[in-house]
Amino acid sequence: MKTLKDLGDLKGKRVLVRADFNVPLDGTTITDDGRIRAALPTIKALRADGAKVILMAHLGRPKGKVVPELSLAPVAKRLGELLGVDVPLAEDTYGEDAHAKVAAMNDGDVVLLQNVRFNPEETSKDEAERDAYAQKIADLGDVFVSDGFGVVHRAQGSNYSIAKFLPSAAGLLVEKEVKALSRATENPERPLTVVLGGSKVSDKLGVIENLLGKANRLVIGGGMVFTFLKAKGYEVGTSLLEEDQLETVKGYIETAEKTGVELVLPTDIVVNAGFPAGDTPVAPEVVKADAIPADKMGLDIGPESQKLFHDKIVDSKTVVWNGPMGVFEVAAFAEGTRAVAQGLVDATKAGAFTIVGGGDSASAVRNLGFPEDGFSHISTGGGASLEFLEGKELPGLKVLE
Numbered sequence: 001m002k003t004l005k006d007l008g009d010l011k012g013k014r015v016l017v018r019a020d021f022n023v024p025l026d027g028t029t030i031t032d033d034g035r036i037r038a039a040l041p042t043i044k045a046l047r048a049d050g051a052k053v054i055l056m057a058h059l060g061r062p063k064g065k066v067v068p069e070l071s072l073a074p075v076a077k078r079l080g081e082l083l084g085v086d087v088p089l090a091e092d093t094y095g096e097d098a099h100a101k102v103a104a105m106n107d108g109d110v111v112l113l114q115n116v117r118f119n120p121e122e123t124s125k126d127e128a129e130r131d132a133y134a135q136k137i138a139d140l141g142d143v144f145v146s147d148g149f150g151v152v153h154r155a156q157g158s159n160y161s162i163a164k165f166l167p168s169a170a171g172l173l174v175e176k177e178v179k180a181l182s183r184a185t186e187n188p189e190r191p192l193t194v195v196l197g198g199s200k201v202s203d204k205l206g207v208i209e210n211l212l213g214k215a216n217r218l219v220i221g222g223g224m225v226f227t228f229l230k231a232k233g234y235e236v237g238t239s240l241l242e243e244d245q246l247e248t249v250k251g252y253i254e255t256a257e258k259t260g261v262e263l264v265l266p267t268d269i270v271v272n273a274g275f276p277a278g279d280t281p282v283a284p285e286v287v288k289a290d291a292i293p294a295d296k297m298g299l300d301i302g303p304e305s306q307k308l309f310h311d312k313i314v315d316s317k318t319v320v321w322n323g324p325m326g327v328f329e330v331a332a333f334a335e336g337t338r339a340v341a342q343g344l345v346d347a348t349k350a351g352a353f354t355i356v357g358g359g360d361s362a363s364a365v366r367n368l369g370f371p372e373d374g375f376s377h378i379s380t381g382g383g384a385s386l387e388f389l390e391g392k393e394l395p396g397l398k399v400l401e
């Protein structure tokens with residue numbers, strides 16, 4: 001994979017950088033700026049080389065329309081605060097204003113182009129249409145740097161097609177992510193423990209399939225665990241359940257037994273009358289995992305399981321974690337996620353290599369007050385880190401070879 005040093009002297013060059021600034025917003029307030037901070041090393045390195053840094057990014061899924069709530073204005077403001085310089089936001093991606101702002105740049109300046117997904121061609125499935133659009137963006141720059149790890153699993157205009165029209169290389173974040181995630185997929189130090197949670201089995205199936213052949217231990221929590229408990233014949237009440245995945249999951253349980261992969265499921269569950277939204281009362285109670293009342297919903301792993309999961313994680317040399325253990329957004333159901341995060345921190349202290357993957361998991365770690373350096377690596381990729389762990393070829397990386 002080509003990297004920044006392969007691009008030669010960048011002084012005075014117009015460098016188009018694709019970043020992933022797809023940050024969670026509450027109105028115009030950024031609730032987690034982790035992805036913006038993760039892009040700083042590349043931006044600072046390019047500025048130090050005297051390059052003109054022209055940033056491209058998406059925010060949400062505006063489906064090719066200009067959606068004011070998804071303007072990158074809050075990102076430009078936050079980026080300016082973090083860099084200590086003004087970061088002008090172009091009104092468009094490749095139009096008059098983009099050209100005017102780029103033309104006005106001096107060496108070391110930074111400009112952010114407006115949300116690439118305001119353009120329908122960005123996500124077009126028609127390669128010719130996407131290429132014509134990518135060429136228009138490429139006209140703004142001399143070289144392309146791909147640093148949005150969170151979108152490398154997408155073959156879209158600003159992170160994939162553009163590499164056909166300019167000398168291209170990976171930025172420092174993409175380099176760091178590939179190096180860290182490869183440590184978990186290529187000859188990892190063992191025991192390798194994979195912890196999966198979050199809200200949908202189907203999102204994580206590829207990972208389970210691929211890692212079952214690699215992991216020594218698979219620890220399952222979150223909303224997806226109830227499909228596993230049901231597959232074992234337990235009742236799960238009104239908990240999240242993907243009936244159509246039951247047979248697949250039964251297959252995984254058998255494969256794990258046959259291949260000697262330790263499958264760790266919770267033995268107790270925190271239940272509630274319903275999902276904690278609106279006027280649903282939050283009245284948590286702990287029940288055995290094989291005795292969930294028919295009218296209750298499981299929303300976190302229980303205290304016995306928190307200790308079990310923590311101890312299994314600490315007894316590992318490599319740990320990959322994707323997906324919260326419970327509805328961590330509500331304090332009453334955050335303890336499972338906290339216990340797993342603590343397990344990774346303790347494993348890191350004991351010398352293990354630990355990775356937190358997934359947008360929600362990374363936000364949970366930060367929102368629950370864990371220091372980022374308590375983990376070996378916090379990935380900025382959600383789906384992208386999952387697909388990397390699945391062993392899939394990622395289009396945004398392939399174009400950099």
Ligand SMILES: Nc1ncnc2c1ncn2[C@@H]1O[C@H](COP(=O)(O)OP(=O)(O)OP(=O)(O)O)[C@@H](O)[C@H]1O
Binds near residue numbers: 224328360
């Ligand atoms: N038992 C549960 N019941 C319902 N929802 C749950 C449960 N446990 C966790 N969740 C929800 O799962 C969501 C996160 O699931 P998701 O799979 O998106 O996580 P993630 O893998 O970290 O995200 P991504 O990989 O997409 O960045 C959280 O919003 C959380 O509230």
Ligand SMILES: O=C(O)[C@H](O)COP(=O)(O)O
Binds near residue numbers: 154359381383
């Ligand atoms: O949030 C993410 O996972 C990345 O920014 C990719 O976003 P997308 O799923 O809308 O392509």
